[in-house]
Amino acid sequence: MTSRFYNPVETRFGWGSLLELADITEHQSVALVTFPEARALGLVQRIEDLLGERLVYVIEDVQPNPDVAQLRNTYERFWREAGDCQVVVAVGGGSAIDTAKALIVGTETGSFDELLTLLATGQPFTPARSKVLIAAPTTAGTGSEVTPWATIWDSLSQKKYSLHLDCTWPKVAIIDPQLMLTVPASVTVSTGLDALSHALESIWNINGNAVSDTFAVAAIEDILECLPLLRHDLCNPELRSRMALAALKAGMAFSNTKTALAHSISYEMTLRYGLPHGIACSFTLPLVLGMAWGHDAARDRTLQRVFGTDVHHAQRQLREFLHNLDVKTEFTDYGVTAVEAEKMVQFAMQGARGKNFIGSQAA
Template identity: 80%
Template sequence: MTARFHNPVDTRFGWGSLQQLAAITQQHKVALVTFPEARGLGLVARIEELLGERLVYVIEDVQPNPDVAHLRDTYERFWADADDCSMVIAVGGGSAIDTAKALIVGTESGRFDELLALLATGKPFVPARSKQLIAAPTTAGTGSEVTPWATIWDSASLKKYSLHLDCTWPKVAIIDPQLMLTVPASVTVSTGLDALSHALESIWNVNANPISDTFAMAAIADILDCLPRLLRDLSSQELRTRMALAALKAGMAFSNTKTALAHSISYEMTLRHGLPHGIACSFTLPLVLGLAWGHDQERDQTLQRIFGSDLAKAQAQLRDLLHSVGVKTEFADYGVTAQDAEAIIQFALQGARGKNFIGCQAA
């Protein structure tokens, strides 16, 4: 059996690598998509200085978990006012990058509801027009800078849409740990656990292969060691760099496998219980590890290279890590009854990501 690994993103990593933005964007008119606090942190001014007159449009009101209610107006103004730009740079966490991915997919009419109608079919499509994307994450966790996927939420209808096209692979990813120095502890935890989930989900996955495993195992080892230490020293250049690299490795792993059951569970927990994404997809990791164990000898061997051969100890290690960073690990902790939790798990197993889980058939 041969393994195939594909990732088309031109990836730049290292302290101060945002400086490369000027060279990357030559001959382009550029739009910036970023989060509301970016201007106060000096990020907008820095990008204006790097790009000069090439920066023709700025969106700086990205909201967490991009929702159709907010995206509709942003999308339609973007295509009406910035149609002449050929490149979009997203600077921020997963929400900024996901927002940018939605924006670069142009419809014939320039109307957002046309895009939603295409996404609702669940089938691939070729957009009428598109723009190139550069992704510069300011958090260590999203992985969106090296994957094509974006999640668009419709909280009013309790639905989500998954966007995944050839054009939504970023052309360039710039992972500059210097951008992460100001990330507060709560976001450092949530995004770091999102990365841990990406790595584990790529292992207990029907699409796993030895190449994705290599990235995933390296990411998990670094996160288990690094995240608790980083929370005690948020200004550490060394630890920020290690976490940024670990998150990148996790992103590379699931860029080829997609996520699995923990993420599928997370969508319901975010829509119905308001949990931030990184918490929603990580609090069940000890539970899902137990559900994964014993279904596939090769997957077991990979997991045991990380955690050892004792399942109870492996679950305790994950549970202890989560508790040490202030994350509770039971459905009841989030107001979910045992009956509702079982219903959420069974529903999640039927979703596209749930079907990637190695224990799906047995369940």
């Protein structure tokens, strides 16, 4: 079977690579989207020094899990006040990059509700206008810098919107591990586990192939070795660089396969129980690994390159890895009963991401 792989994002990786932002955006006006702590960390000043007068607009109040309640005002103000800018630069974790992806998709009227109406159809559409996106992650995990997807949450209505258009692929990804030095241990672990989930989900996936597997296996091996070490040595440049590269590999893997069952389950866990995304999509990994095993010989062989041939040993290894990072791995640990968990898993199987899981058709 022919393997197909496509990723249009120009990627700049390396310590200090943020400095290249000035050349990348030469002669273009720029809006910056970042997180509230960025100014205190000196990051906003760094961008201002790099871009000078070309930086025409700054959004620095991005919250975790971008929600329509906040995005509406941010979106409409952006298009009203900075509609003429040419480039949007997202500097931050997945929430900052997802927010930027929503902002660059312009509607005819500049109304955010018009965008939600288009997203609610679940069908691709061509936006009335759009901006170029450059993404510089400050965490090692999101993968959003090399994928087109963004998730927009509506906590009031207990639902989410998925954004995925040609224009939401970043034009350039700048992965500078130096930006990750200040990330605290809890976020380092959570985002690292998001990357682990991306890599595993790309393997037990109906869209998995030899090319995506190459990225995925390398990412998993690096994360299993590196993340526990990094957790206890947060200022280690070598470990930060290794983890950043592992997260990039995981992002490349699922940029072509999308995610699968663990992520589908995670959406409910985040909406209903408030779990951070990285924990919500990783605590079920041992469970889903067992569910995936035995459905597809090619997928099994790829998993066995990492975990060996004994599924129970593989689950135990993954469970112990998570426990050593202080991540609990049972639904009951998060207040979900066995009956509720079974319903949640079955519901997740029917979601768009759940249907990518190699075991969904047998369920």
